[in-house]
Amino acid sequence: MSAPSRPIVISGPSGAGKSTFLKRLFAEYPDKFGFSVSNTTRNPRAGEVDGVDYNFLTREEFLAGVARGDFIEHAEFSGNMYGTTVQGVKSVGDKGRICILDIDMQGVKLVKKTDLNPYYLSVQPPSIEELEKRLRGRGTEKEADIQGRLSAAQGELDYAKEEGAYDEIIVNDDLEAAYAKFKAYINKITSA
Numbered sequence: 001m002s003a004p005s006r007p008i009v010i011s012g013p014s015g016a017g018k019s020t021f022l023k024r025l026f027a028e029y030p031d032k033f034g035f036s037v038s039n040t041t042r043n044p045r046a047g048e049v050d051g052v053d054y055n056f057l058t059r060e061e062f063l064a065g066v067a068r069g070d071f072i073e074h075a076e077f078s079g080n081m082y083g084t085t086v087q088g089v090k091s092v093g094d095k096g097r098i099c100i101l102d103i104d105m106q107g108v109k110l111v112k113k114t115d116l117n118p119y120y121l122s123v124q125p126p127s128i129e130e131l132e133k134r135l136r137g138r139g140t141e142k143e144a145d146i147q148g149r150l151s152a153a154q155g156e157l158d159y160a161k162e163e164g165a166y167d168e169i170i171v172n173d174d175l176e177a178a179y180a181k182f183k184a185y186i187n188k189i190t191s192a
Ligand SMILES: Nc1ncnc2c1ncn2[C@@H]1O[C@H](COP(=O)(O)OP(=O)(O)OP(=O)(O)O)[C@@H](O)[C@H]1O
Pocket: 012, 013, 014, 015, 016, 017, 018, 019, 020, 021, 134, 135, 137, 138, 172, 173, 174, 175, 176, 178
């Protein structure tokens, strides 16, 4: 059996178009890619399946995992812990799929401390002004949240300029042209 494929990190400012690209990619290649299953200490909701929607852990189990260094990142929201493990990413590869990590710059820095050895791809808006338009056009955030995303965006773009931060940068100007470049890059690295 061939070795599991390297994961692919997709990063870039909120509103740059990561979800738009990934939705199209998953629709075009339904069996090729996957996301890792996150871990949480919250209780399962009706219909949620352990190991599919989340790995549901007790607080003790979760904290033991943190102490062992299993987690790439973890955080607490509303009294519950959430996080992604290195093994969770590797399991996607073990099932014959390529794991996609859709994460921000802080996540990228943490992934770089692991042995996952992914490809790093940054999706970027043509300008901050255009990013602002798209975030407003999406209509999913309140004004204060949009401002927060715009100031974080500058940090993301600055980080992407650092030597070796990313293997590839795709500027999402015209959607069709940018998606074609995105797909071509993914096809290149996954057939290597
Ligand atoms: N090339 C493009 N031209 C115009 N609008 C675009 C383009 N690409 C994406 N959009 C629109 O911009 C908005 C933001 O895109 P999207 O939600 O994919 O960003 P994202 O990077 O996934 O953001 P987040 O990190 O917040 O999830 C969406 O409304 C999307 O339809």
